[in-house]
Amino acid sequence: MDSLINLSLDIQIILVAGYLGFYVATVGRDGGLRPVDIGMQILVYGLLAKLATLLLAEFGLNKPIYQVVGAVIASLVVAAVWRRYLRKIWAKIIRQVGIHVDDHNPSVIASILDETDALWRNVQIYTNDGKVYESNFYKLPAGLPNNNIALDGVGNVSLYVTALYADAHDESPLVFEGHDPKQKCKLTYLPANIIIKMNISWHNK
Structure with missing residues (x-):
């Protein structure tokens, strides 16, 4: 130094x-x-x-x-x-010009995070215990801390869960309106090692 x-x-x-x-x-x-x-x-x-x-x-x-x-x-x-x-x-x-097709990102998750022109609407995360965690951003109140969802470069995720499915075929999920009776939203952390799939619904801003 x-x-x-x-x-x-x-x-x-x-x-x-x-x-x-x-x-x-x-x-x-x-x-x-x-x-x-x-x-x-x-x-x-x-x-x-x-x-x-x-x-x-x-x-x-x-x-x-x-x-x-x-x-x-x-x-x-x-x-x-x-x-x-x-x-x-x-x-x-x-x-x-045909030199290569790489998007200059180090990983697929980095490419997703780098798409700043997309507006996220809904995310479903499938975990290795069969559950599906869903966050519908339109059901969340405004002004939540830490954004509606956070992802890092290795695949760890935190999000506000609005619906929890027991499995991929569950038609009656446990529904949350983004908050508990005291209007305090609960942020759920999901480590990358339990996530097997993620579906993202988004569109151009």
Whole structure:
């Protein structure tokens, strides 16, 4: 740590801004990245941040505070735009020219989570004990904490259950209206090792 602190301000700016850009661009979908890939991405965002500081210097903004703030903002903006728009555009171009059909996500669950243009309506989760947990987002009250559903890169899920089926053929599920009699919703956590299938009903926003 001391060796990092003793680096020049320019190098520290590149490393800090680069890491923040890398974090924004990859959080939740960085599974499987090799150390060399992580290092190169940090360097790329750091160098883009450095370009921003050079641009600020051209306008006479040479003070360290301007350099640091400008570098961090530039890195975060570039990373956010890349994640939200440019990465999908680039992947589409790569597919259209026939180079490969990969969507640049490390896993299928990451691809699902990365589909930010979809509006989720209903989720059914089948577990290894035969039960089916259903969450109908339209039956949930507004303003719930932690979103209506949360998934991570390895398949763990938390959701507000609105119906519980004893098995896949159950026609009379135990129905919850998303809350108990005291109007307090119950968040259910389902670890990946008990989940065998997940059905997602969604459509474009």
